[in-house]
Amino acid sequence: MPRAVLTTPVPSSSSSSVRPPGRSVDVAVLGAGVAGLVTAVTALRAGLSVAVYERGPRDFSASAGYKAGGMLAPFCEADGAEADVVDLGLRSMALWPTLHDGVVIRGSLVVAPPRDAAGLARFGRLTEGHEPADAARIGDLEPDLAGRFRSGLFFPGEGHLDPRQTLGALRDQLEAAGVAVRFDWRGDPDAIAAGRIVDARGLGARDRFADLRGVKGEMVVIRSRDVAISRPVRLLHHRHPLYLVPRGEGVYMIGATTVESDVGEAVTVRSAGELLTQAYALHPAFGEAEIIEFNAGLRPAFPGNEPRIVEDGRVIAVNGLYRHGWLIAPALAEDIVARIVGAAPASKKHEVFHADPA
Template identity: 50%
Template sequence: MRIAIIGAGAAGLVTAARLAERGLTAEIFEASDRLGAGAASWLAGGMLAPYCEAEDAGPGIIAPGLAGIDWWSTNVPRVERGGTLVVAPWRDRSDLARFARRTRGHERIGSDRIAMLEPDLAGRFSEALFFPEEAHLDPRLALESLAARVSRSGGPVRFGASVDAATLDHDFVVDCRGFAAAEETPALRPVRGEMLILKSDDLSLSRPVRLLHPRWPVYVVPRGDGLFMVGATVVESDDRRGVTARGMVDLLNAAYALHPAFAEAEIVETGSGLRPAFPDNLPRVSRHGRVVTVNGLYRHGFLLSPAVAEEAVTHILGEGLKAAS
């Protein structure tokens, strides 16, 4: 079978890797001129946090999310399985209690255990939720690793190639364009996210930390070498501008609320992107003839891409076997 994938974000590259597991190659077409340019995946936090995300997305996300952690751990380097820490300022401890009621898979811990897990947070929070089964990865390293793997398997990644399914003569086309496919997908909506990368040599974290805050809910993800990704605002908007002044102030205030050392941190990078989302904020895989569409990964791109890619591959293999028989 000749298979094409449109889009070299997390969904497209994971689908190509899933096909390679079956001995199949795919030709990937990416409109941008380089890996990650303009892709929501490139700006992601890289948190593999099914229990935390279930607070908003529902419990159905947990099983495929946990399977996704296993898949990433097997297929890309530097997947850290150290769990997630969720904290809140003392005055907002009711938010922590509410988060605990809406999630599972966590331990309620006190200040001594917080200090053991994250020594630099010692004395800053009296209680927290610890989700030991969760993990995180570096999204950019993961995408680069998958792109190299796909190329080694014989599937080229063609950059600067703006195509649509109608222009391709492959046996199957997997459309992973995200919000770029909005015109053909009326139910799809954009959810704008903003992020910062800060550098601080005065702070060390071993795992993602989520700060519950009524104005600035935020997560901080360590990237190594003193780098921290701080994200992410959630705005129902198709505004493609860079990070706004309000967004930056909110993210910086939240980081400072987590630890004052961030006040002296260097701002290394800012970024904003549009996450593709359906009304229920859950992804969909559908097939129309030879075209399989994967979209709506919202903020669960890395967490759920192994599951949705497997579903896309099942569509292709099922139809291919029917044709062969």
């Protein structure tokens, strides 16, 4: 069987039409989150016919990925994530630019106030792919942070994207190629006419995975007329670490809390206060910024916080992307599609295969 070819261009809309309802496809994807959409595009590029079924609305607001920062930070994640996640992230960094032209690779910056110098040194020991950044280098990289931090780390190989814009672009790419992407879908997966089903329902897949849990992440989006920052910045702090991801035109996503809470997607007063206080600590001019949005999402996670690909009859389920879904989805998708077309996946570490439903 042929190996999945990621560089195969998507057929243009002029050469294909939307598949009629009920007609069988090679691959039906359940869930139009980042895992589902990236798998759908990867399958399409491998020459497979695809359909997508999403329970939520067309704006993706039901997905965890809609609330995400969109940091693509494989090196920084080594601070807390397993080696497998770092490997998937490094593979995905090469794949993202082939999937979406809105991916920005300008590196990321990690800074710490003087009292957290030990934390910065520890972060440097646990991670690779960085260069030391003294006050002058920090000012060169981000002029609006000049004079604010004496030391930091620069990770030139890291990047970022805008999750909402990316989800829309992936959907548009599929629809332009004639793929039916159904939103507000309430059907029965067993009734879907497809050779294989990719279950990418995130927390909606608790019926399949008894040990799947949600980990709440709260965030705020602000707009500042006074501060221009061009790449993700992490502020290491002994109590309230924070990161900022630029969205362009003075808009920044600031996040994110990590709360072991499976219920509710509301932002607490405490978290809101901490996020805003830390933004102010990164740059006092953020004190004058306008709050555009508070939001919270539940990250799907397994014990150990590592992702799984589980094959079960005609279903291949992918889940547990936790804090790294944007970072690792392309490599996971590549492995899923390799399995579907009968090729050897690049990595088997995160794969669990069993015959019966859990």
